[in-house]
Amino acid sequence: MKAEGADQIRQAFQQAGLRCTPQRYAMLQYLAAEPMHPTAEQILRAINRSDPRSSRATIYNNLHALTKAGMVSPVAVNSGPVRYEANRRHHHHFICEWCGELEDIAAREVAYHPRRSQLGGRVVEDFQIVFRGICEKCVQKPRHRGPVCAVTQRGAGSC
Amino acid sequence: MKAEGADQIRQAFQQAGLRCTPQRYAMLQYLAAEPMHPTAEQILRAINRSDPRSSRATIYNNLHALTKAGMVSPVAVNSGPVRYEANRRHHHHFICEWCGELEDIAAREVAYHPRRSQLGGRVVEDFQIVFRGICEKCVQKPRHRGPVCAVTQRGAGSC
DNA sequence: TTATCTGCAAACGCTTTGCATCGGA
DNA sequence: TCCGATGCAAAGCGTTTGCAGATAA
Numbered sequence: 326m327k328a329e330g331a332d333q334i335r336q337a338f339q340q341a342g343l344r345c346t347p348q349r350y351a352m353l354q355y356l357a358a359e360p361m362h363p364t365a366e367q368i369l370r371a372i373n374r375s376d377p378r379s380s381r382a383t384i385y386n387n388l389h390a391l392t393k394a395g396m397v398s399p400v401a402v403n404s405g406p407v408r409y410e411a412n413r414r415h416h417h418h419f420i421c422e423w424c425g426e427l428e429d430i431a432a433r434e435v436a437y438h439p440r441r442s443q444l445g446g447r448v449v450e451d452f453q454i455v456f457r458g459i460c461e462k463c464v465q466k467p468r469h470r471g472p473v474c475a476v477t478q479r480g481a482g483s484c
Numbered sequence: 485m486k487a488e489g490a491d492q493i494r495q496a497f498q499q500a501g502l503r504c505t506p507q508r509y510a511m512l513q514y515l516a517a518e519p520m521h522p523t524a525e526q527i528l529r530a531i532n533r534s535d536p537r538s539s540r541a542t543i544y545n546n547l548h549a550l551t552k553a554g555m556v557s558p559v560a561v562n563s564g565p566v567r568y569e570a571n572r573r574h575h576h577h578f579i580c581e582w583c584g585e586l587e588d589i590a591a592r593e594v595a596y597h598p599r600r601s602q603l604g605g606r607v608v609e610d611f612q613i614v615f616r617g618i619c620e621k622c623v624q625k626p627r628h629r630g631p632v633c634a635v636t637q638r639g640a641g642s643c
Numbered sequence: 644t645t646a647t648c649t650g651c652a653a654a655c656g657c658t659t660t661g662c663a664t665c666g667g668a
Numbered sequence: 669t670c671c672g673a674t675g676c677a678a679a680g681c682g683t684t685t686g687c688a689g690a691t692a693a
Contacts, residue, residue: 343673344671344673346666346667346672346673364657366656378675380675382674385657385659386674389635392634393633393634399635401561402561404560406656407657407658421606430603434604437613444589444617445593446620447578447587447617447618447619447623448623449616450581450617450618452613453614454614455611456611459606459607459609461605464605464607474548474552475551475552475558476551477683503647503692504692505647505648505649507649523682538650540650540682541650541651541652541685542648545648564682635658636658
């Protein structure tokens with residue numbers, strides 16, 4: 326996904342009823358251009374690298390605001406710091422058990438398209454598949470170390 | 485799922501090459517009998533309610549040990565404290581966006597049984613579906629408060 | 644007997660919060 | 669102009685760690 330145009334970003338904030346501050350602008354631009362799933366800390370470092378000085382508190386405040394407005398989504402598929410992604414089309418996730426990397430899986434790669442919007446007496450509004458296994462990079466690398474810790478997601482790093 | 489027999493629990497530890505201490509025994513017994521997905525703190529409180537005095541550090545140590553041995557699994561589908569479950573058969577999860585409750589969904593309730601164990605160049609070893617929506621209890625209750633915060637999972641509690 | 648486990652307490656990492664100041668609309 | 673956003677610093681919560689003493693096998 327490419328970076329959005331300047332007007333597009335301003336407009337998005339307007340529609341959400343949020344002020345378009347330099348900090349928010351930088352955050353959304355970064356997240357929309359970024360194929361990774363950065364943590365709050367990574368977002369802070371990335372946007373402070375180029376221009377305005379954002380504070381940690383502002384990053385957290387705005388991640389909440391943007392989440393509430395539906396402009397970004399928290400990705401909480403493993404433990405550790407929460408990761409974020411700009412809202413793209415419906416997709417799933419893959420987690421490498423060796424290097425901990427988190428990748429997107431396009432919905433069309435998966436043959437599951439439930440028709441029912443119910444499950445027992447529950448109303449289902451969304452679903453998301455999390456695959457676990459070994460990523461492409463790790464498959465073709467010799468296994469230096471063991472897999473990452475299933476709880477902390479730390480302990481390896483061979484990718 | 486019912487509580488396991490005493491011998492069964494001792495045996496499980498033996499097979500894993502782990503000592504069967506009173507603390508570990510209580511933890512596994514509790515997790516095997518418990519249909520919830522308790523946090524470390526909840527496990528601590530639950531097992532200290534009945535018998536031996538376990539410490540917080542021991543709970544965390546053992547959750548790692550039991551996870552490494554494949555006897556319990558961390559459930560990290562939302563942010564906040566990590567939740568744990570004893571290893572049962574393959575299943576999925578449902579998260580209520582109103583009360584934050586986490587429920588199991590039996591695999592047979594879901595018509596997705598992928599044949600391939602690959603996804604691009606990746607090796608898939610496991611997958612897990614996370615459904616989001618409104619749980620049975622919340623569906624039939626008037627909506628007192630808004631949904632829980634998507635980041636912190638706090639802010640409601642109507643269930 | 645001894646490697647392993649426990650418990651305490653301190654430290655750590657991530658996140659939230661209170662409050663004074665600032666600035667976009 | 670003024671409500672909402674920012675930044676700082678301190679506190680909060682969940683978790684990890686080091687180490688001395690206890691204990692299952």
